[in-house]
Amino acid sequence: MLRTVTSFALLASPLAGFAHTDEHKHTPDPTTTTEVGAAASMTWHSQGAADSDGLWRIPGVMMGGHSLPVEKGGKLDDAILWGSHRLGERTTVSAKAGVHNDGTTSIELENLTLDYQPNTPKPITVSAGLLEPAFTPSAHHHPSTDTFAESTLLADAFWGRSIHDTGVRVAGNPTANTEVGVEVWNGDFFPASKGEGAQDIYAKFNHERAGWDLNGGAWAMQANAAKRSDDRYFSTDHSHTPSGVTLTDVQFSGDTQMAGTWFAVSAPVTSGGIKAGLRYEAAQAQSSGTLSDTTRTASYDSDHLAYAVTPSLEWRKLKLSYRLEKLSLENDLSGNGAQVLAEEANLITAANPKRETVQVNWQLNKKIGARLAYTQDNTLAGSDDRVSVGLVWQDTLYKK
Amino acid sequence: MKPINFLQTTASVALITGCALLLSGCPEKDSRTTINTGDGTTFASRDFIWNIPADYPLPVVPITNVLTEEKFQLGKHLFYDRRLSGNGTQACASCHVQSLAFSDGAIRPLGSTGEMHPRHSQALVNIAYNASVNWGNPTTVTLEQQAPVPLFGEFPVELGINDANKDEVLARFKAEPRYADLFAKAFPGEASPIHFDNIVKALASFGRGLNSFNSPFDKHEAGDTTALSAPALRGMRLFFDEKTECFHCHDGMNFTQSSFDRTQSFASAVFFNNGLYNIDGKGGYPEGGEGIYEITAKPEDMGRFRPPTLRNIALTAPYMHDGSIATLEEVVRHYNDGGRNITSGANAGDGRLNPNKSSFIRPIGMTEQEIQDMVAFLESLTDRDFVTNPRFANPWE
Numbered sequence: 001m002l003r004t005v006t007s008f009a010l011l012a013s014p015l016a017g018f019a020h021t022d023e024h025k026h027t028p029d030p031t032t033t034t035e036v037g038a039a040a041s042m043t044w045h046s047q048g049a050a051d052s053d054g055l056w057r058i059p060g061v062m063m064g065g066h067s068l069p070v071e072k073g074g075k076l077d078d079a080i081l082w083g084s085h086r087l088g089e090r091t092t093v094s095a096k097a098g099v100h101n102d103g104t105t106s107i108e109l110e111n112l113t114l115d116y117q118p119n120t121p122k123p124i125t126v127s128a129g130l131l132e133p134a135f136t137p138s139a140h141h142h143p144s145t146d147t148f149a150e151s152t153l154l155a156d157a158f159w160g161r162s163i164h165d166t167g168v169r170v171a172g173n174p175t176a177n178t179e180v181g182v183e184v185w186n187g188d189f190f191p192a193s194k195g196e197g198a199q200d201i202y203a204k205f206n207h208e209r210a211g212w213d214l215n216g217g218a219w220a221m222q223a224n225a226a227k228r229s230d231d232r233y234f235s236t237d238h239s240h241t242p243s244g245v246t247l248t249d250v251q252f253s254g255d256t257q258m259a260g261t262w263f264a265v266s267a268p269v270t271s272g273g274i275k276a277g278l279r280y281e282a283a284q285a286q287s288s289g290t291l292s293d294t295t296r297t298a299s300y301d302s303d304h305l306a307y308a309v310t311p312s313l314e315w316r317k318l319k320l321s322y323r324l325e326k327l328s329l330e331n332d333l334s335g336n337g338a339q340v341l342a343e344e345a346n347l348i349t350a351a352n353p354k355r356e357t358v359q360v361n362w363q364l365n366k367k368i369g370a371r372l373a374y375t376q377d378n379t380l381a382g383s384d385d386r387v388s389v390g391l392v393w394q395d396t397l398y399k400k
Numbered sequence: 401m402k403p404i405n406f407l408q409t410t411a412s413v414a415l416i417t418g419c420a421l422l423l424s425g426c427p428e429k430d431s432r433t434t435i436n437t438g439d440g441t442t443f444a445s446r447d448f449i450w451n452i453p454a455d456y457p458l459p460v461v462p463i464t465n466v467l468t469e470e471k472f473q474l475g476k477h478l479f480y481d482r483r484l485s486g487n488g489t490q491a492c493a494s495c496h497v498q499s500l501a502f503s504d505g506a507i508r509p510l511g512s513t514g515e516m517h518p519r520h521s522q523a524l525v526n527i528a529y530n531a532s533v534n535w536g537n538p539t540t541v542t543l544e545q546q547a548p549v550p551l552f553g554e555f556p557v558e559l560g561i562n563d564a565n566k567d568e569v570l571a572r573f574k575a576e577p578r579y580a581d582l583f584a585k586a587f588p589g590e591a592s593p594i595h596f597d598n599i600v601k602a603l604a605s606f607g608r609g610l611n612s613f614n615s616p617f618d619k620h621e622a623g624d625t626t627a628l629s630a631p632a633l634r635g636m637r638l639f640f641d642e643k644t645e646c647f648h649c650h651d652g653m654n655f656t657q658s659s660f661d662r663t664q665s666f667a668s669a670v671f672f673n674n675g676l677y678n679i680d681g682k683g684g685y686p687e688g689g690e691g692i693y694e695i696t697a698k699p700e701d702m703g704r705f706r707p708p709t710l711r712n713i714a715l716t717a718p719y720m721h722d723g724s725i726a727t728l729e730e731v732v733r734h735y736n737d738g739g740r741n742i743t744s745g746a747n748a749g750d751g752r753l754n755p756n757k758s759s760f761i762r763p764i765g766m767t768e769q770e771i772q773d774m775v776a777f778l779e780s781l782t783d784r785d786f787v788t789n790p791r792f793a794n795p796w797e
Contacts, residue, residue, distance in 0.1 A: 060431050296665060305429060328429040334436040339460070339662045348433050350445070 036083040036398040039144035043371075043390030044074035051380050055233070055247075058157060058379050060329035060349030061304060062252060062287075064190035064230050065160010066100065070150060070386070075101050077143035077390070082111070083398075090117045096132075098142070110164045127169040132162075134171065134181055135202035135219035136262055138281060138308075139163050147312075149371065149390050153325040153355055153379065154306035158258060158285050160190030160232075165198075179204045190231065191223050191256040191287065198223035211268025220259040225289070227251040250345040252300065254289010275314040282307035291345060296337025303330040319361040327353040327379075353379040367395050436463050444662075448472075449791070451611040453618075456653055457661040459528035459608065465544055465601045467608055470585040473795075475606025477582055478599055480794040483572040484551070485512040486560035492550065492603065493794065495521045495558075499787050501712035502610065507723035515556040518688040520723035523716040525709050525786070528608040531660040532669040535721040536691040536705045541669065543604035551596070570594060612711050612786035613653075620780075628780050635777025638770055645760040646735070646774075655710035655781065671704035675739025675757040676720055678749035683756040686747055689722050702756055712786065714779040732774045738763040 049069035050056045056069035080098030087093055096111035113129040132140040140162045141151035151161045165188045171181035185198040192198040204217035234249045260283030267276045287302045305328040312321040331347045342348055359373035373388040435442050442463035449469065452458060461467050478484055479492045490512040496502040502524035509521050519535050532538050533546040540546050550558040561569050573579045573594050586602055587593040617636070619627035628636065639646045649672055652659050660667040671692050677685045685691065685703040693701040705721045719725040725734060734740050738761055739752035751757070766774065786792070 060433060327431070329431040329433075330429065331433040332436075333433070335438050336665055338435045338437045340665065342433060342435050343663075349431050350433070352431050 032084075032086075032399055034083070034085045034398065034400045035396065036081070037394070037396045038079075038081045039142070039392070039394040040079040041077040041142075041144035041149060041390060041392045042074065043070075043077050043143070043149045043388050045070050045072055045386050045388045047384055047386035048072040049377055049379065049384065049386070056380070057230075057346045058153075058327070058353050059346055059351065059381065060331060060353070061157045061302075061327065062191075062230065062250075062345055062347070063157065063160070064228065064232060065162070066232075067151075067156035067161045067190075068101075068232060070388070071101075077101050077149055080110070080142055080144060081397075090119075091115065123173040125169075125171050127171070129166070130164060131167050131169060131183070131185075132164060133183060133185075133200065134169060134204075135183065135200045135221065136217065136260060136281065136283075138262070143390075144392055144394065147310075147319070147321060147361060147371075148323065148357065148359060148373070149388060150357070150375070152281070152306075152308045152323075153327055153353065154260075154281060154283055154308050157304065157306055157327055158191070158283060163189045165189045177206050185223075187224060191225060191228070191252075191285075193225040193228040196224035196226050213266045214263065215265075216261070216263030218259075218261040221257070223256045223258075224254075225256065226253050227292075228253070248293050248344040250291055250293050250341055252287070252289055252291055254287060254300070256285060256287040258283055258285040260284070273315055277312045277314070279310040279312075280307070291333070291341045292337075293341060293344060296341055298333045298335035298338040298341045300341075301332045304328065317363040319363075321357075321359045321361070323355075323357040323359070325355045329353070351378075351381075355379055368393050434463075442466060448609070450609065451613065451786075451789075451791075453613055456613065457663045460660065460662045461528075461608065462542055462544055465604060467605055468586065470582075471587075471602050471605035472609045474579075474582040474586040475602035475604070476792070477578065477795050478602055479606050480796055483576070484559060484561075484569065484599070486562060486565040486569065487512055488572075490559055492559075496524050498792055498794075499715075501525050501612070501715040501782075501787055503716040505717065507718050511556050511558040512560045513557045517556050517558065519721055520718065522708065523712060524607060524610050525612050525711050526654050527610060529654050529659045529661055530706075531658040531667040532671075532706055534706070535708075536671065536693075537695055538669050538671065538692055539695060541667065543607045544600055547600040547603040547607075548596075551600070566596070570596070573599075610786075610792060612783040614785045615711065615783040616780040617777075618783070629776060631773045631776035632780040633777075634770075635773035635775070636780070638766070638774055639777055644735070644764050644766070644774070645762075648760045649707040649758070650710050656707045658706045659709075669706075671701070671706050672758040672760075673703040673754060673756040674705075674720075674735070675751035675754045675761045676724070676734075677703060677740070677742070677747055678751045678754040679747055681749065681753075683754045684749070686722075691721075700756055703754065704756065710778060711781050712783055714782045715787065728778055729771065729775050732766075732771050732778075735761065736764045736766045736771060 048071045050071070056067070057063060076099070078098055078100045080096060082094070082096040084092055084094035092115045094111065094113050094115070095109070097107050097109050099107055109130065111130055111132050113127050113131055115125055115127045117123065117125050138152050138155045139159060141155055143149040155161050165185045167183055167185040169181055169183045171179055173179050180203045181201070183200045185192065186194070187196040187198050188194050189198070198221060200219055200221035202217055202219035204215065206215035229249050229251050233247055260281065262279070262281035264279040265277065269275045283306050285302070285304045287300065289300055291298050291300045306326070308323060308325045310321055310323040312319055329349055329352070331342070333342050333347065355375065355377050357373055357375045359371055362370045364370055369392045371390050371392065375386050375388065377384045377386065437460070442461055444458055444461040444467045446454070446458065448467055450458060482488055482491045484491055495504045495509040497504055500523070504521040507520065509517050511517060522535065527533070527543065531541065533540045533543065551561050579594065583593040583598065587598050616627040616632070638644050649657050651657055657668060657670045673683070673691070679685065683702050690702055691704040693699070693704070714728055717727060719728070719731045725731050737752060739750070739754060739757060741750045741752055742748050
């Protein structure tokens with residue numbers, strides 16, 4: 001029976017490492033036929049993360065996807081509804097829809113997946129449809145199911161915060177606590193461009209013993225782009241460009257290769273009731289291709305490195321976390337248009353963007369948690385600090 | 401404490417210690433952006449003390465000579481050092497005097513061996529922006545190309561360094577204790593940095609830093625309504641009027657069309673004939689002063705010279721490529737007449753009728769008052785800070 005939900009568990013298991021509570025993760029019980037859940041998050045920020053012109057463009061990195069800055073004031077971060085239904089012994093369908101604070105106001109279908117497990121000696125799951133990736137937990141960020149309301153800089157810089165795309169995944173379990181998989185995507189996400197395709201391969205493991213919980217993985221991805229704009233500010237159906245700000249649409253065409261590793265470990269609860277944990281993720285992204293605007297072109301090669309380290313301590317209903325994130329950005333441009341395009345694309349930098357967050361999570365009851373965070377944000381030229389206060393709600397609405 | 405609790409506590413402490421190690425040992429490289437425009441230039445940082453307003457575009461800098469403060473300082477020492485001539489009698493500063501906006505006041509300067517130069521000493525003002533460097537050579541487009549000319553040039557001899565004395569010249573620098581530190585800082589990592597390639601790079605770097613944007617005109621443009629006198633304001637309106645055409649050749653932030661910065665894709669290396677001579681009635685100019693014709697040999701290029709910047713122009717008399725016009729007022733009258741008519745002597749001829757003359761050079765018909773207003777405006781382009789700035793002054797004094 002466990003095989004029938006492997007794919008869905010694949011999506012949900014990384015969330016366990018991050019989940020605000022363990023009560024409402026997306027993994028359906030193997031004995032469950034149908035399950036529907038929901039979650040929502042709202043946060044008030046004392047300051048926004050954008051520059052004075054309203055844009056959040058980290059110098060030295062071409063951004064895109066859903067990497068929009070937090071805004072000053074209170075906002076709904078997201079509200080999501082998900083469900084799964086077992087169609088048969090080997091087939092499960094699952095879906096997720098939600099509203100995100102990313103400039104859109106309509107409900108977006110983020111996930112509609114059909115999982116099938118053929119009768120094989122070792123468990124294999126084939127998933128197809130609109131998928132959330134499995135190669136790393138941070139590839140699909142939901143404020144309402146994550147410890148932090150803000151996604152990692154790594155995710156914002158490398159794949160535009162969250163990936164939702166049409167694709168096929170084949171995942172297998174060579175042993176009970178390991179998993180390997182291959183995902184092939186249409187390419188409707190940063191750093192790919194629509195229809196150009198992307199592929200990733202990953203391996204994961206989890207291990208529990210004597211109160212220790214260790215899970216981690218390694219992955220590699222290749223993505224293709226053709227005339228990719230910063231779709232946060234140059235999308236056809238919506239625009240977040242603050243009024244009065246004129247940007248030049250610098251487009252990237254070429255390949256991006258990424259690789260990364262992550263692990264999450266938690267120690268047994270001490271006699272004093274304290275539980276220590278650590279999460280670490282590092283990734284490297286290398287792009288090679290061309291930049292162009294309407295009149296210029298230049299060759300572009302980049303080598304970017306990102307990591308996030310998050311130690312935490314839990315005591316009863318409280319969890320204290322510290323997250324340190326850094327980016328190292330190396331860019332090489334050549335060609336007649338290199339100078340102008342480098343400035344237009346905001347690629348001139350000698351700084352290592354850095355962000356530090358100290359946060360306290362408080363589980364108010366089974367369904368509602370609160371969080372208070374202090375963030376020192378050095379992702380742009382000037383340092384900016386902010387205090388964030390938020391509430392998270394998670395619930396299982398139906399289970400059978 | 402029970403053994404199991406002790407183990408758990410130890411493990412937690414180990415985990416926290418591991419966190420600290422991870423935090424301090426996370427992989428990290430310094431971010432950087434390198435740009436090669438294909439023509440050998442690179443983006444320079446605004447961190448260098450450019451003396452260029454923040455909202456003005458920076459010049460382009462060769463990728464082979466990245467600009468640093470250390471190179472600038474070394475270049476300044478070399479620029480003012482007479483030991484940088486074969487016979488030790490002249491420095492770059494001998495013909496480029498700060499108080500005269502790095503021109504020299506002479507009609508045509510004499511080199512270290514007494515040879516007269518065929519050109520008037522150029523002012524060194526905002527030369528980092530020059531689309532071409534010389535009065536009349538479209539092939540010399542960088543300061544690194546230009547710097548060896550006065551060092552090693554033979555026609556004419558300027559600083560007079562040659563095969564016979566070059567080792568002696570270098571020996572002077574190697575013997576000067578101050579230079580050991582200056583060269584080492586400017587060219588870190590080189591075991592023997594005192595050589596002419598680095599001298600050229602340092603001189604070019606000093607030249608690249610000689611920027612002037614603090615004249616009364618600049619203050620006026622920045623919003624100071626009292627910066628310009630009434631005559632200068634009238635002259636400014638005349639300067640930018642189609643009646644005078646001045647701005648067609650002397651436009652932009654550098655008051656020259658021959659200006660190139662890093663926002664431009666293509667350099668506009670322009671040369672104009674302004675009707676200074678017409679010796680043979682066919683547009684002839686005196687031999688040795690024939691403009692880019694000396695390079696191209698095209699008849700239509702006879703007498704075509706680069707329009708220089710007008711910044712600090714009041715300090716750089718005499719004027720024109722050969723210093724043949726003594727005062728600024730005479731220059732204005734020259735253009736007001738649509739060229740110069742020389743009625744006697746070896747260079748006699750009516751420059752107003754020069755067939756190669758730019759179409760912008762034609763009789764203007766300014767009144768006497770307007771001529772004085774135009775002069776007042778040109779004088780308002782003088783940047784007193786530039787000619788007194790200690791950053792550009794002789795470091796040996």
